[in-house]
Amino acid sequence: MITLYINENKKMGHINPEIYGHFSEHLGRCIYEGLYVGENSEIPNVNGMRTDVVEALKELKVPVLRWPGGCFADEYHWKDGVGPKDKRKKMVNTNWGGVTEDNSFGTHEFFELCEQLGCKTYVNGNVGSGTVQEMSEWVEYMTLDGVSPMADWRRENGREKPWKVDYFGVGNENWGCGGNMTPDYYAHLYRRYQTYIRCYDKNAPIFKICGGANADDYEWTDVVLRECFRNPAPPEAHGFMDGLSVHYYAGVEKGIHKGSATDFDEAVWFNTLARALYIEEVLTRHSAIMDTYDPEKKIGMMVDEWGCWHDVEPGTNPGFLYQQNTMRDALTAGVSLNIFNKHCDRIKMACIAQIVNVLQSVILTEGKKMLLTPTYHVFHMYKHHQDAELVESWLEGAGKIGLKEQEMVPDVQESVSVDKDGVLTITLNNLSPEEERQMEVVLTKKEPSRIEAKIVRGRMQSYNTFEEPEQVKEEAFTQIQVTDRGLSFTMPACSVMMIRVK
The missing domain is CATH 3.20.20.80 (Glycosidases)
Known part of the structure; x- marks a missing residue:
């Protein structure tokens, strides 16, 4: 986790x-x-x-x-x-x-x-x-x-x-x-x-x-x-x-x-x-x-x-x-x-x-x-x-992945901001090409009333062509549970995710 x-x-x-x-x-x-x-x-x-x-x-x-x-x-x-x-x-x-x-x-x-x-x-x-x-x-x-x-x-x-x-x-x-x-x-x-x-x-x-x-x-x-x-x-x-x-x-x-x-x-x-x-x-x-x-x-x-x-x-x-x-x-x-x-x-x-x-x-x-x-x-x-305003955020439990010691990367990476309306935007990257990650988001004070999440995912070599222009696209992500601490979900491998918390 x-x-x-x-x-x-x-x-x-x-x-x-x-x-x-x-x-x-x-x-x-x-x-x-x-x-x-x-x-x-x-x-x-x-x-x-x-x-x-x-x-x-x-x-x-x-x-x-x-x-x-x-x-x-x-x-x-x-x-x-x-x-x-x-x-x-x-x-x-x-x-x-x-x-x-x-x-x-x-x-x-x-x-x-x-x-x-x-x-x-x-x-x-x-x-x-x-x-x-x-x-x-x-x-x-x-x-x-x-x-x-x-x-x-x-x-x-x-x-x-x-x-x-x-x-x-x-x-x-x-x-x-x-x-x-x-x-x-x-x-x-x-x-x-x-x-x-x-x-x-x-x-x-x-x-x-x-x-x-x-x-x-x-x-x-x-x-x-x-x-x-x-x-x-x-x-x-x-x-x-x-x-x-x-x-x-x-x-x-x-x-x-x-x-x-x-x-x-x-x-x-x-x-x-x-x-x-x-x-x-x-x-x-x-x-x-x-x-x-x-x-x-x-x-x-x-x-x-x-x-x-x-x-x-x-x-x-x-x-x-x-x-x-x-x-x-x-x-x-x-x-x-x-x-x-x-x-x-x-x-x-x-x-x-x-x-x-x-x-x-x-x-x-x-x-x-x-x-x-x-x-x-x-x-x-x-x-x-x-x-928006950048807010303090940090990850615990994240590890390093890679094939060479000098080329290890974090398995998950993030940043978080809050806009003038008080809406949080969380952006996450799962850098593993094959493995999903169990994620928990802990919020200091906000009790989510509405959540909207989008994701871009695929195989590491996936791309769009003029014949198939939607091989990779932005999709709604609905598999997020609200908990007493914040949010819980599984982040797919090789993906970029955005979560809006209102």
Whole structure:
């Protein structure tokens, strides 16, 4: 028996909705064919955005969308993507597949998409191959409600009022594809570039995000913060950045993304989940460094790229990063989101990579067809954590499972929150591919009057196809008994569960 104790009286922090954010890059079929099909497409759309995908994403309550990259951000020149579409410059996407981009999806289209989704906007600027002027003029184009060359150009292109840029990233992965920079060099560039991200509307501040580390590169975090916090004094330096990013991908081996997305055994299952769980150590150690410079936690940690990275599907363009999505990905999503919840004192945003047709996506499309992946269903269940308060919870009786000592994982993992209406949301993951678990939930004060539970389960290799799109789906779970201490139930093997207690 595994017992989950919940102390509803002890609030541990606020879970920002943006922890459940998404990432869209000009990569493969994410933007074109996935999110955007154009106004003249036979696929149903509103102003070029495919209706089925938008409606499915609205069900997730997508809180924020990051664009245009990723590696693409540091070769993207925004002026090529505005104005009449037949006059926009074409470009070769050198990072991803060498395909030609016609720039029919640009700044106006991104904001149109976010308006349809009802989500916040996260724009990533170009430091690697762009100039300070280019970045400054983009911010002016998007946000200035006044007279200026860029604001006037925006109006000529059909948008009278400015948009709201909620988040702006100064470069992306500048330690790698964004320029192969050293941390001190990037820090000095960041100080310069961020100066010109002007806030033209004091009632609509832009949250500035500094490019952070690759996984467990703790030196990058330390050096960047040191350089950004020296001269001027720390109180002024807090104005330099509102967030610091970190990227983390769970591969089969540390630092190596490989292995089939669907053909794997238990050894690979545990290897991947151990890598996914390692993100907690990564976040804890980066947080400790941030605490040194920012003990008041004014700067948010932004995990704006995370997820599983497997081999592409056989027969697809290797530069398109199109992969299938199994229960292994669902469990990776479940444990990752629980970890983010539990670190909500520092983590203010997380964006899974990526939203459609790329890496660990929540939706796959093929022509007019669309399917929801196991990861989609996890996000759908977990959406109740958005804007809720994390409460104290812990497990007793849980053990470790695995095939290798260094790759042991907890058999069950959890997080718990309470929303403004007093409803508890419990999310649980059973990481065993074969064994169910007897569970008891002990509540401090709440006497359940109503219980709603959902579950996503299957074999570890289960996934959805366009021929069988509901092999893995979200289902009601009714086998829960109310006891004098709380709840009792048996949690199936290889499953992600959500319980709402009212």
